[in-house]
Amino acid sequence: MNIALLGFGVVGGGVYELCRKRTDLSLRRVLVRSDKPEIASIATRSFDDILSDPSIDTVVEVMGGIHPAKEYVCAALNAGKHVVTANKALIAACYDELIALARKNGVALRCTAAVGGGIPWLINLERVKRLDSLSQVGGIMNGTTNFIMDAMHAAPVSFADILKKAQELGYAEADPSADIDGDDIRRKLAISANIAFDTALSETEIPTFGIRTVTDGDIASFQRRGFVCKLIATALRCEDGVCAFVEPTLVSRQEPEAAVPANYNLITYTADAIGRQSFFGQGAGRFPTAANVVQDCLDVLGGKTAFYSVPSAAAKLCADAVAHPYYVRTAVMDPWLTSITADHWEGGVITSAVPVGQMLRWAKERLAADPTCFIAGIR
Amino acid sequence: MNIALLGFGVVGGGVYELCRKRTDLSLRRVLVRSDKPEIASIATRSFDDILSDPSIDTVVEVMGGIHPAKEYVCAALNAGKHVVTANKALIAACYDELIALARKNGVALRCTAAVGGGIPWLINLERVKRLDSLSQVGGIMNGTTNFIMDAMHAAPVSFADILKKAQELGYAEADPSADIDGDDIRRKLAISANIAFDTALSETEIPTFGIRTVTDGDIASFQRRGFVCKLIATALRCEDGVCAFVEPTLVSRQEPEAAVPANYNLITYTADAIGRQSFFGQGAGRFPTAANVVQDCLDVLGGKTAFYSVPSAAAKLCADAVAHPYYVRTAVMDPWLTSITADHWEGGVITSAVPVGQMLRWAKERLAADPTCFIAGIR
Numbered sequence: 085m086n087i088a089l090l091g092f093g094v095v096g097g098g099v100y101e102l103c104r105k106r107t108d109l110s111l112r113r114v115l116v117r118s119d120k121p122e123i124a125s126i127a128t129r130s131f132d133d134i135l136s137d138p139s140i141d142t143v144v145e146v147m148g149g150i151h152p153a154k155e156y157v158c159a160a161l162n163a164g165k166h167v168v169t170a171n172k173a174l175i176a177a178c179y180d181e182l183i184a185l186a187r188k189n190g191v192a193l194r195c196t197a198a199v200g201g202g203i204p205w206l207i208n209l210e211r212v213k214r215l216d217s218l219s220q221v222g223g224i225m226n227g228t229t230n231f232i233m234d235a236m237h238a239a240p241v242s243f244a245d246i247l248k249k250a251q252e253l254g255y256a257e258a259d260p261s262a263d264i265d266g267d268d269i270r271r272k273l274a275i276s277a278n279i280a281f282d283t284a285l286s287e288t289e290i291p292t293f294g295i296r297t298v299t300d301g302d303i304a305s306f307q308r309r310g311f312v313c314k315l316i317a318t319a320l321r322c323e324d325g326v327c328a329f330v331e332p333t334l335v336s337r338q339e340p341e342a343a344v345p346a347n348y349n350l351i352t353y354t355a356d357a358i359g360r361q362s363f364f365g366q367g368a369g370r371f372p373t374a375a376n377v378v379q380d381c382l383d384v385l386g387g388k389t390a391f392y393s394v395p396s397a398a399a400k401l402c403a404d405a406v407a408h409p410y411y412v413r414t415a416v417m418d419p420w421l422t423s424i425t426a427d428h429w430e431g432g433v434i435t436s437a438v439p440v441g442q443m444l445r446w447a448k449e450r451l452a453a454d455p456t457c458f459i460a461g462i463r
Numbered sequence: 464m465n466i467a468l469l470g471f472g473v474v475g476g477g478v479y480e481l482c483r484k485r486t487d488l489s490l491r492r493v494l495v496r497s498d499k500p501e502i503a504s505i506a507t508r509s510f511d512d513i514l515s516d517p518s519i520d521t522v523v524e525v526m527g528g529i530h531p532a533k534e535y536v537c538a539a540l541n542a543g544k545h546v547v548t549a550n551k552a553l554i555a556a557c558y559d560e561l562i563a564l565a566r567k568n569g570v571a572l573r574c575t576a577a578v579g580g581g582i583p584w585l586i587n588l589e590r591v592k593r594l595d596s597l598s599q600v601g602g603i604m605n606g607t608t609n610f611i612m613d614a615m616h617a618a619p620v621s622f623a624d625i626l627k628k629a630q631e632l633g634y635a636e637a638d639p640s641a642d643i644d645g646d647d648i649r650r651k652l653a654i655s656a657n658i659a660f661d662t663a664l665s666e667t668e669i670p671t672f673g674i675r676t677v678t679d680g681d682i683a684s685f686q687r688r689g690f691v692c693k694l695i696a697t698a699l700r701c702e703d704g705v706c707a708f709v710e711p712t713l714v715s716r717q718e719p720e721a722a723v724p725a726n727y728n729l730i731t732y733t734a735d736a737i738g739r740q741s742f743f744g745q746g747a748g749r750f751p752t753a754a755n756v757v758q759d760c761l762d763v764l765g766g767k768t769a770f771y772s773v774p775s776a777a778a779k780l781c782a783d784a785v786a787h788p789y790y791v792r793t794a795v796m797d798p799w800l801t802s803i804t805a806d807h808w809e810g811g812v813i814t815s816a817v818p819v820g821q822m823l824r825w826a827k828e829r830l831a832a833d834p835t836c837f838i839a840g841i842r
Contacts, residue, residue: 102594203740204740211583211758212583212754214758215761340727343718343720350719357477357751358581358750359751360743364741365738376737382594
């Protein structure tokens, strides 16, 4: 297999290292934005060099972002080249369009590393779908937020202090919003749900609440009652479509999610025949992510031309199809919250079962009036 | 694919049900030992009916036991038929011989369901090996013992009482020895280690200590110190070979193994590029196990002819290459145990780091003199 690599950042460098050790994968060109002396002989700043080279059969896209990655991927597919990508923004936004293009051109489009970094998640989801009927996907799909929540349970520490530590360790970005507000995990959930259920949900329509406002007082209150709080993504098949949401979630200390340490992920599907299966591992990082990219190349090399799914007509997002109790901490009660309050913990109230969509809409509005408000679903 | 099924028990019935729903897998014959009215039209008591039928391209063996399963599998391979098996006794005992025979005949031999029931364990182990270098495999690989240990941590209960309950629920056999003495998990470890490290370890040489002698007092003592006790299998690549062992193990409450509930399994590998990855799910049961069998058929149908590994010359088992502290409870101290005692808990002593092989040899001998003796490695 003759590969051109688009991008030479953290993941691209890892792909380069892993390919160097192999005789079956030959890395012929690397598209770069600045000089890279260590790969001078194969680096180029022109995508046309790659597109017009008939010896290159596979393009590996690890640039990230939608543009120009999308234009490059489409051009490669149209030129009859296989594409392997780790780009979750691109896959979440354009999955059905790109799959159709790959199909039309008789080439493969694979994106295992787009969800779960080094975890063999999408490839096992694809495998289980061949035989079984999936009812649920989701889990702990963001390592940054799990690192923060895990640390806040290990010892009393403020969110601001532990976020700063995560940034120092390289687990959180300088602008941490995409992680702590739940956009990153929501994106991975959208890709997973669309593959699991053959749907075409848009990531932005999935109701989401992040962990930015959690306090050490909240955590102490949860721990006193045997709960652990994690940011969890959930998508379930329901009668009229898919119920999908992202929210801080209280799980019992005995649940597998409760014991996910540091920046690890635990991603789960449930299917009729095999029941629940979960995948634990590093959801990010240079070599784990690069390994899934190179594994995709090996699958293409082995003749794997099947696609992860065939998106059907857009399914309805039914966020109110599931209801459960919530922990809600807000500076000021309102009549609706009072009407559903069933219990009081130290800093917050416990509600009766509330439809998830309804609570997440309320919480989003409430954040405007009370920027310290925090909620957590109780599983 | 035209399939003949050998065996129509718990798993065989599940394979039959899953195949019935598909058009790509046609179940043509079923080898039975007694009349099965529901499959009268395809049942036979003669393996020759299957062997001599050229329309049958794949034999699925779910009889269990080594004889006559081995003779049937060898005959099928020699007749140019693919073989899919869930038979861990057969694979543990004859893996290299059967793989060589499959290779010679240009057919597939797949056995994903032989380890981990419905968990996609061996197939992911095979995948990671294509690219990465494995350093460790193992974990919670027996659901019966995990059910017992989980229940003993949830509420004070004697081993005898919870074993009886597990038998009533169908989680433990009438003769529970193979599960509680560790033979079943040891067998799964041998298969996994041999595939991971291209070795040919014999299951019986792996030092093993089961959970038969654990008491509610032991568990209370562990919990008081933040530990959870699980029966864990471990195989590590070491300088001179493979260090493999099975023993009750104390893990911190924060470890993923600590939160494996009921009869679930959590099986783990560690490799250079991707780090630690674990697989959680049902390690037994009709439909989970049957699903992995049928998935193997789909892989063969899709042209997957590769084998899980190529066993090399027998690797040395080095059980003393790893050392760690132990909890030891025995009615009578002896000079060796006294010489390594570093601490005292309620009912037992804590040792300094002891080579695993040495401790497991000592414990096995000690059981003859003190049948109540219990030990647990401290990770």
